[in-house]
Amino acid sequence: MASVIIAGVGSYAPEKVLTNHDLSKMVDTSDEWIYTRSGIRERRIAADDEACSDLAVKAAQSALADAKINASEIDLLIVATASPDTPLPSTACYVQHKLGVPAHATCFDIAAACSGFLYALEIGYGQLLTNRYKRALIIGAEKLSSVTDWKDRTTCVLFGDAAGAVVLTKVPQPNIGILGSDLGADGEFADNLYIPAGGSKCPASQKSVEDRGHFIRMNGREVFKSAVRVMETVAREMMEQHNLTPDQISLVIPHQANIRIIEALAANLKVPMDRVYVNLDRYGNTSSASIPLALDEARRAGRVKPGDLMLLVAFGAGLTYGATLIRW
Numbered sequence: 001m002a003s004v005i006i007a008g009v010g011s012y013a014p015e016k017v018l019t020n021h022d023l024s025k026m027v028d029t030s031d032e033w034i035y036t037r038s039g040i041r042e043r044r045i046a047a048d049d050e051a052c053s054d055l056a057v058k059a060a061q062s063a064l065a066d067a068k069i070n071a072s073e074i075d076l077l078i079v080a081t082a083s084p085d086t087p088l089p090s091t092a093c094y095v096q097h098k099l100g101v102p103a104h105a106t107c108f109d110i111a112a113a114c115s116g117f118l119y120a121l122e123i124g125y126g127q128l129l130t131n132r133y134k135r136a137l138i139i140g141a142e143k144l145s146s147v148t149d150w151k152d153r154t155t156c157v158l159f160g161d162a163a164g165a166v167v168l169t170k171v172p173q174p175n176i177g178i179l180g181s182d183l184g185a186d187g188e189f190a191d192n193l194y195i196p197a198g199g200s201k202c203p204a205s206q207k208s209v210e211d212r213g214h215f216i217r218m219n220g221r222e223v224f225k226s227a228v229r230v231m232e233t234v235a236r237e238m239m240e241q242h243n244l245t246p247d248q249i250s251l252v253i254p255h256q257a258n259i260r261i262i263e264a265l266a267a268n269l270k271v272p273m274d275r276v277y278v279n280l281d282r283y284g285n286t287s288s289a290s291i292p293l294a295l296d297e298a299r300r301a302g303r304v305k306p307g308d309l310m311l312l313v314a315f316g317a318g319l320t321y322g323a324t325l326i327r328w
């Protein structure tokens with residue numbers, strides 16, 4: 001049976017660095033609190049004139065160059081984002097136009113928050129396997145700074161802006177590339193992490209702006225507990241489905257939300273931290289961009305070699321979650 005492989009990876013993070021020290025001048029917080037509670041030291045913030053699609057395009061150009069594939073050859077383009085350029089149309093359409101992806105390509109966004117990249121990857125994988133499409137561009141891109149409440153110290157210290165992208169192609173060899181994925185969601189926990197206003201439930205109004213309803217609201221403790229539980233379960237299930245034990249996984253790339261969540265996941269799975277990729281100290285939580293950004297860094301740092309088994313694990317608002325197993 002043929003396989004779907006990641007033929008190229010790319011990422012982009014905006015130039016502007018916002019440190020914990022900078023934040024301590026904006027809200028009542030400290031570098032010590034942020035670092036010990038989250039593991040974050042600094043994050044990147046997009047320029048005012050940089051939209052989500054601009055970050056996505058830069059990551060995509062890097063992934064296309066890595067794959068040695070031209071934008072004109074892409075026939076499926078999916079952008080996972082929780083901070084689209086506009087509510088309508090999809091950010092994927094802006095990206096298509098800026099990149100020069102042809103008009104016959106299928107282009108759309110996925111809304112699955114921090115699990116969005118793994119959701120989009122699963123769709124791309126399935127569509128390529130059916131032979132309906134030949135080359136897919138899968139992007140996770142976020143300008144979370146545009147939906148962050150910079151007066152709320154419980155959330156504004158966590159998030160950052162970035163984008164990551166992969167190019168998927170099909171190859172005749174079996175048992176390489178994406179080996180499988182397991183995705184899920186539990187809407188019971190939807191209110192633990194959400195943006196209250198700006199949708200059909202609470203359209204934009206003067207009151208919604210005064211109430212700061214267009215920014216992320218989060219019950220951090222509840223999200224923390226759910227994250228540790230669902231990430232461990234879905235990662236374990238993925239390994240069991242493929243008859244794998246944790247020592248066979250060369251690298252775990254978890255969603256980069258909080259070092260304590262990542263360490264709890266590693267301890268519960270019995271995977272040593274030197275086989276878990278962490279870069280949230282430099283980028284914070286970049287939602288759907290976090291896994292492809294980490295994957296790109298890990299590969300360029302020589303942490304991913306041909307034949308390696310990698311487990312990507314995510315959770316996010318929804319509560320969505322997922323794990324994807326890849327043989328490089």
Ligand code: UT7
Pocket residue numbers: 028029030033034037038114153154155157193218220221223224227257258285287315316317
């Ligand atoms: O992609 C998914 C996105 N979300 C997440 O992954 C979030 C998951 N949750 C977390 O990462 C953690 O719950 C946080 C980092 C958000 C918070 O850490 P925590 O250990 O759960 O702290 P807490 O919410 O229990 O707050 C402890 C104290 C509180 O004060 P009191 O009530 O003990 O007096 C907070 O008011 O820390 C206070 N606090 C802060 N202090 C300084 C909350 N935020 C800050 C802050 N600086 N930025």
